[in-house]
């Protein structure tokens with residue numbers, strides 16, 4: 001086998017995701033899993049439960065992950081990369097602990113993790129690392145020999161992530177009525193998080209002013225807006241806005257909300273908006289409900305034409321990017337020369353989260369980082 005496709009020292013890839021309900025009976029236990037100990041108001045939970053019930057109690061996220069698994073396995077096979085791909089979730093079956101147990105029982109010793117979250121933040125990175133540590137603790141109690149786990153670097157600025165989204169924005173612009181198309185604005189959207197979580201996202205030296213979370217999203221938004229201008233010759237004004245806020249109302253979260261933004265753009269005379277959900281890897285419930293249902297209804301009331309652009313999902317370019325990231329990390333880990341691939345102003349993200357990266361409010365053990373209590 002050619003050297004470039006050598007995944008050693010890794011012997012397994014774990015797709016680590018959020019998980020979601022697969023029927024009406026799953027919705028309440030799923031929400032309990034997600035919010036255990038996180039202080040989400042009851043009213044908010046009822047409301048979010050309704051979003052799931054409106055879609056038959058089925059989150060789109062599991063089907064999306066199954067499709068991504070297929071795409072990854074196909075890409076690896078097509079390129080002669082011999083690396084088994086497993087799937088486990090934080091909040092629903094297949095649960096992370098069960099998948100890790102299976103990985104160990106299949107004899108794997110070095111696991112590389114691909115999380116379905118492209119950016120830094122407590123919710124998007126450290127919380128996954130905490131779940132990995134919890135699962136390792138369970139396996140240790142069961143007397144199993146623990147594998148070593150590493151997490152792939154943040155891939156928000158990888159071309160295989162950015163380019164499919166650029167194409168999506170171009171398609172949405174083309175789909176707008178011709179008379180408003182060239183004056184359309186682009187609203188790049190991502191999950192709102194508490195201001196305090198944004199300010200402390202990423203390594204400590206970059207804390208403050210929205211932290212790595214906001215900077216990384218701004219970099220992706222700028223890359224897409226620049227690529228759209230290059231392809232169409234039109235300079236579409238854009239802004240980074242937020243969606244899916246939860247938590248108590250007196251705690252500040254990132255703003256403006258997409259619905260307020262649409263109202264404000266409409267009042268300012270903007271004739272059309274493309275909503276580009278760059279914060280989500282695939283069509284999660286936040287995309288189907290908060291954008292396709294709620295924000296689209298809001299725009300309808302305003303008489304403002306909007307389009308929602310595609311997420312990356314299982315685009316073959318994303319599957320190829322994962323292969324490149326795996327080989328890049330394997331090379332780095334083996335002391336071989338490698339040039340990490342990244343677009344934009346920020347450069348490739350760190351391989352290992354340093355101590356103090358995206359701190360939790362109440363510190364808990366987290367695996368796959370410089371402060372991991374595991375090997």
Ligand SMILES: CC1=C(CCC(=O)O)c2cc3nc(cc4[nH]c(cc5[nH]c(cc1n2)c(C)c5CCC(=O)O)c(CCC(=O)O)c4C)C(CCC(=O)O)=C3C
Nearest residue numbers: 018020034038048059060061116117123124191246284285
């Ligand atoms: C940054 C971020 C991402 C992106 C990174 C990543 O992808 O991980 C993300 C993804 C997701 N969040 C999801 C679902 C939920 N998130 C909640 C609550 C929260 N999310 C937060 C942040 C994020 N969340 C935060 C700060 C909270 C408050 C509570 C807390 O501090 O933990 C709640 C509770 C109810 C509510 O309040 O909304 C639910 C049901 C699903 C599944 C969707 C599906 O079914 O398709 C996915 C992919």
Ligand SMILES: [Fe+2]
Nearest residue numbers: 123191244286
């Ligand atoms: Fe969430």
